[in-house]
Amino acid sequence: MPSGPHHPTEAARLVVLVSGSGTNLQALLDAAAAPSFGAAIVAVGADRDGIEGLARAERAGIPVFVERVGDHATRDEWDEALAGKIAAYKPDLVVSAGFMKILGRRVLGSFPVVNTHPALLPSFPGAHAVRDALAYGVRVTGCTVHLVDAGVDTGPVIAQEAVAVRDGDDEDTLHERIKTVERRLLVEIVGRMAREGWTVSGRRVRLGRA
Numbered sequence: 001m002p003s004g005p006h007h008p009t010e011a012a013r014l015v016v017l018v019s020g021s022g023t024n025l026q027a028l029l030d031a032a033a034a035p036s037f038g039a040a041i042v043a044v045g046a047d048r049d050g051i052e053g054l055a056r057a058e059r060a061g062i063p064v065f066v067e068r069v070g071d072h073a074t075r076d077e078w079d080e081a082l083a084g085k086i087a088a089y090k091p092d093l094v095v096s097a098g099f100m101k102i103l104g105r106r107v108l109g110s111f112p113v114v115n116t117h118p119a120l121l122p123s124f125p126g127a128h129a130v131r132d133a134l135a136y137g138v139r140v141t142g143c144t145v146h147l148v149d150a151g152v153d154t155g156p157v158i159a160q161e162a163v164a165v166r167d168g169d170d171e172d173t174l175h176e177r178i179k180t181v182e183r184r185l186l187v188e189i190v191g192r193m194a195r196e197g198w199t200v201s202g203r204r205v206r207l208g209r210a
């Protein structure tokens with residue numbers, strides 16, 4: 001797995017992938033406005049049109065692209081096309097921030113990808129993590145920032161934070177509380193990755209230079 005970036009004098013180039021409201025993207029946009037953040041969002045990509053995530057990027061004057069699975073004969077062709085769109089922006093790091101598609105081999109083989117997930121992995125992977133945690137009845141859940149590998153939310157964990165489940169929580173109230181924590185954690189970790197680099201040893205990720 002690649003590690004880096006390793007040119008601390010320049011801002012790291014980020015491509016952010018979204019599928020929905022893009023509040024995590026917004027947190028990154030806000031943070032990246034300060035040069036001291038050490039990273040710049042150079043493009044935002046999505047798997048669908050008409051989402052608030054893309055509108056947020058457009059309002060910030062950042063180029064956007066859309067690659068729909070349904071426009072391709074196979075998943076591999078979609079993966080290839082998405083990798084091409086991302087590559088055009090020469091990212092040091094790709095951030096999956098509410099991107100609700102499993103990335104393929106071409107994307108994952110070309111760029112380091114970090115994902116934010118609204119549960120404490122390996123508990124509750126997949127697209128309905130908050131609903132699944134509530135249904136299970138856990139009293140503590142949270143969020144995970146992790147490197148993406150070929151599995152579903154199985155890549156090495158970088159950081160996690162716990163969030164208590166309250167009596168009376170429903171999926172929306174719990175998800176909103178998780179997202180408040182998640183946005184802060186994602187900004188912190190992406191900034192540190194950009195400024196300090198990272199190394200991976202087995203399943204252990206260490207931020208900072210070796």
Ligand code: GAR
Nearest residue numbers: 020021022023024098116117118126
């Ligand atoms: C976030 O909670 C993110 O962790 C989750 O979607 C939300 C997107 O919110 N992602 C997944 O569930 C991926 N399995 P946002 O669009 O407001 O940033």
